[in-house]
Amino acid sequence: MATLKDISAELGLSVATVSRALNGFPEVSARTRARVQDVADRIGYKPNRIAQRLVTGRSGMVGFIAKLNADMTADQTFLEILTGLTAALAERDVDLVLSVDQHDDPVTVYERMLERGILDGFILNAPVPNDPRVAFLQARGIPFVMHGQSDPEVHYPFYGIDNRAVSRDAVSLLATLGHRRIALLNGDINFSFAIDREEGFREAVAQEGLNTPEAFIGHETPSESYGYTEALAMLSGRRGAQPTAIVCGSTLIAAGVMRAAKDLGLSVPSDLSLIAHDDALPQFRAVNFDPPLTVTRSPLRDACSPLANHLIDHIAGGEADTLQTQIRAELIVRESTGPVPKGGTDPWP
Amino acid sequence: MATLKDISAELGLSVATVSRALNGFPEVSARTRARVQDVADRIGYKPNRIAQRLVTGRSGMVGFIAKLNADMTADQTFLEILTGLTAALAERDVDLVLSVDQHDDPVTVYERMLERGILDGFILNAPVPNDPRVAFLQARGIPFVMHGQSDPEVHYPFYGIDNRAVSRDAVSLLATLGHRRIALLNGDINFSFAIDREEGFREAVAQEGLNTPEAFIGHETPSESYGYTEALAMLSGRRGAQPTAIVCGSTLIAAGVMRAAKDLGLSVPSDLSLIAHDDALPQFRAVNFDPPLTVTRSPLRDACSPLANHLIDHIAGGEADTLQTQIRAELIVRESTGPVPKGGTDPWP
DNA sequence: ATCGGCATTTAAAACGTTTTGAGTTTTTCG
DNA sequence: CGAAAAACTCAAAACGTTTTAAATGCCGAT
Incomplete structure (x- = not known):
């Protein structure tokens, strides 16, 4: 392993000068720098990081x-x-x-x-x-x-990302499409991102003047089964009013919601609109959903x-x-969102 | 950050002695070693890896x-x-x-x-x-x-683990149960472990005197869908003779096989026996299968x-x-394996 | 009392680099 | 031409550890 000393010995320079030459310090002459660089290249000098780290206090x-x-x-x-x-x-x-x-x-x-x-x-x-x-x-x-x-x-x-905006953008799109009953299936509420998403969601529905019962807001560690069971409970009417749109904290949850809708004979987006937040994990792509998912997208x-x-x-x-x-996060409108279905704008029972 | 020098200064010893004391060299007196150790513990001394590496060539x-x-x-x-x-x-x-x-x-x-x-x-x-x-x-x-x-x-x-033995154990159990038509859905054959499993499988079926067409041996990166499609093809008879037992390279594959069997109206283990190799990943537990899987088990x-x-x-x-x-790997017999079904021992068509 | 031998401890070198402060050469300008 | 300034280079210290070689102190034996 070549060292600074080898170079300095070969050129009759001090190691200090060699070190400076290689590290681009301004006070070394162009000629010297070139000579040093030549030798360094020729003998394949690589600085010993351990030694570098010992003296600089940085480990890299x-x-x-x-x-x-x-x-x-x-x-x-x-x-x-x-x-x-x-x-x-x-x-x-x-x-x-x-x-x-x-x-x-x-x-x-x-x-x-x-x-x-x-x-x-x-x-x-x-x-x-x-x-x-x-x-x-x-x-x-x-x-x-x-x-x-x-x-x-x-x-x-x-x-x-601006997690409040993630929810606001989603709600805003759905409101524009006429939806008045929007639910949120959020991620684990212990984490700040989920808290922000929920706050953004509440802000947005309030601003749109929508009525959103507590039963419309859920949160749990994202999983397909969480999306499935929760959506089944909401959409079957077991919990009272049914949402016409669901905002999902992740595509995993959305997959579960999709399955629940299918089991209930609801079609997306004619009976139910769906927006998910998409971290763009390669294993689980929103475009491959059927129909392709409308998402707030932000590749991890x-x-x-x-x-x-x-x-x-x-x-x-x-x-x-x-x-x-x-x-x-970018809002990408695909085919899982559509106008509110007939009857969806009905007043609350 | 505490250094050897700190300890040596506190005790009035040289750094050399402190270093030796901490590294268990025999020539330092028990009393000194204890004093050094005490101080080191008290001030929370940890050797600087970088410095160690520079002199010893080891980094930890x-x-x-x-x-x-x-x-x-x-x-x-x-x-x-x-x-x-x-x-x-x-x-x-x-x-x-x-x-x-x-x-x-x-x-x-x-x-x-x-x-x-x-x-x-x-x-x-x-x-x-x-x-x-x-x-x-x-x-x-x-x-x-x-x-x-x-x-x-x-x-x-x-x-x-002994991957040949994994297959041998599986085949041997199935043969004991009377199975004569055993298939293998292996993992990615590029890897040595899969090659060994296949070789072990071939050895074992040969030793048991079984007839195993090439169509009975498949391999691919483990996935549920691979297990499903492959099992569907085999069990439906589309590929000729149907196996009465399948050895799976992973529990993931076994899950797919299970689904295929269900879709075909075959029940496990009465119509089909199933053994999987189980790495005991916490996300995917063989005991939670229905029925619980017989496995060759070796927790990763x-x-x-x-x-x-x-x-x-x-x-x-x-x-x-x-x-x-x-x-x-341990062979754990659960409920996915059973005696060969009637007609399963029929000679090849 | 002195010596050899043993147990213990120490000072110093080494690892390869960066950086400080001082030195030397060269250039610039009056 | 001479002095001051600028440009360049160098020796040495430092980083925290291990290890070599040497020194110290102590003991019993001469």
């Missing part, structure tokens, strides 16, 4: 901790995030150290990983309101980036690169407030 | 590279492995650096990760015959451990700890040949 490694659900399965989005993240980090020459959290206390794993002293920062996902990880890491001065926001106003770097994969860059920039000293990005 | 970090399938989804077993692995490695104070491989060439990602020079070794999974990663890593002298075996005789550490999670330990021991200098473990 960031941590990601996957949280297992109670049923010991990680959510589906996890792998998608991981894939994009390692690729995006690799672009900037950073490695990802992974751990899977099986504890109850959300911060113990972070603590354990910090003990090693090899991490420059963390990437966090699935924020909850007043997230304890935020307090912990901020208290220790450890840089991190969040996928999403734990709270409306935060002082750390993040990248995420798109978040990876900004997350990686925000974190790396933050580690390099970038101000947290300048590294906050909130984007608007 | 190992790599794992997840391979995406062509459809950009990783197989289901990946997360299970990852979970167990990080836990097992953490036990021995080793971290896992992850990368997701989106390349065609299987070794480029390994090459890229090695360039950084921060990894002590790798954990490999999903071996294929004559695995190029093996050749690559062995040529470079990089330690690794394999989940499974790429070939019948290998010279690297591994942990895995069980592999993690041996894999971690084999690798760490190998890095520490353990001989590859002493770090090879092959276990036998």
Whole structure:
């Protein structure tokens, strides 16, 4: 393995000059830089990252901790995030150290990983309101980036979508189509994203002047079966008034709703309109639904690169407030939404 | 972050002695060692991995590279492995650096990760015959451990099950129950484990003196739909003789077979016996099938700890040949297997 | 009392890099 | 031409650990 010393010896320069030449410092002459570069290329010099890290205090490694659900399965989005993240980090020459959290206390794993002293920062996902990880890491001065926001106003770097707008856009489209009875099958309400979606939903239905009973709003860890059972209960009339449109927190839930509608002999969109939020997971594509789903779309994969860059920039000293990005999910109208069916606008019984 | 110097300053010892005391060198007195250990514990000293690595050449970090399938989804077993692995490695104070491989060439990602020079070794999974990663890593002298075996005789550490025995056990049970027409729906035949299962299957049917047409042996990336379509084709008689028993490469495939049987009005086990290999993924439990599945069982999670330990021991200098473990998957007879139905023993048409 | 031998401890070098502060050469300008 | 400024280069320190080689202290034996 070639070292700086090898180059310096060959050229009769000091290692200091060689180091500067290779790192593009301005005070080294063009001629010297060229000579150094030549030799470096010729003998295939690669800086020893370990040595670099020892002196700079940076390791070029960031941590990601996957949280297992109670049923010991990680959510589906996890792998998608991981894939994009390692690729995006690799672009900037950073490695990802992974751990899977099986504890109850959300911060113990972070603590354990910090003990090693090899991490420059963390990437966090699935924020909850007043997230304890935020307090912990901020208290220790450890840089991190969040996928999403734990709270409306935060002082750390993040990248995420406007979840209130997701619901507002969905409701607004449905209201335009004449729907007056709109239900929401949301994701796990413990997470900030689901809370925001529900708040946005309530805001929007209020603004449209719609009557929305509590029975129209549900939330649970997304699954096909949740969508199925809940939609069956709502659409069969067992719970009173039936919705003419359902907004789903995920395409998985929408699949269940679809099946329920089919079992009840309802067709989409003539009897029931459906909008889902679509993270664009490759396993489960909204366009492949029958009919293709109208969605608020925001590919999870798109978040990876900004997350990686925000974190790396933050580690390099970038101000947290300048590294906050909130984007608007795209509303894509396909064929699962249509005008309210006859009778759908009837006053409440 | 506490360093050796902090401890040495506090006790009035040299850093050399402190280092030796903590690393269990014999020449330090028991009293000194205890004093050092006390202070180290109190101030929460953890050796700086980076500094250790610079001088020893070891980092305490190992790599794992997840391979995406062509459809950009990783197989289901990946997360299970990852979970167990990080836990097992953490036990021995080793971290896992992850990368997701989106390349065609299987070794480029390994090459890229090695360039950084921060990894002590790798954990490999999903071996294929004559695995190029093996050749690559062995040529470079990089330690690794394999989940499974790429070939019948290998010279690297591994942990895995006897896949030939998996098929033999299944066939043997079915033969005992009188079945003469046994089919195999195997996993992706590119992988060594599937090749071994098929070979074991062929050996076993031959030994039992059974007639098994090629149409009885299929293989594909495990999925419910593969099990369904393939079973439908076989059981409907469209392909000629119908099997009275099917051995499935995974519980996922078995689920599809179950659905096909149901659609054809066949009941399990009276009309069709079913055995699956069960990796014991928590999402998909063989006991929850109706009827509960007879399986060859080998929890994936069980592999993690041996894999971690084999690798760490190998890095520490353990001989590859002493770090090879092959276990036998357990045959668990439940209710999806039964005596061959009437007419099932008929000679071939 | 002195020496050898043993147990314990220490100082210092090493790993490969970055960076500080100081030195040396070259250029610029009066 | 000479001095000040600019441009370039260097030696050395630092990062935190392991390890080599040397030193210290203590003991019993000479």
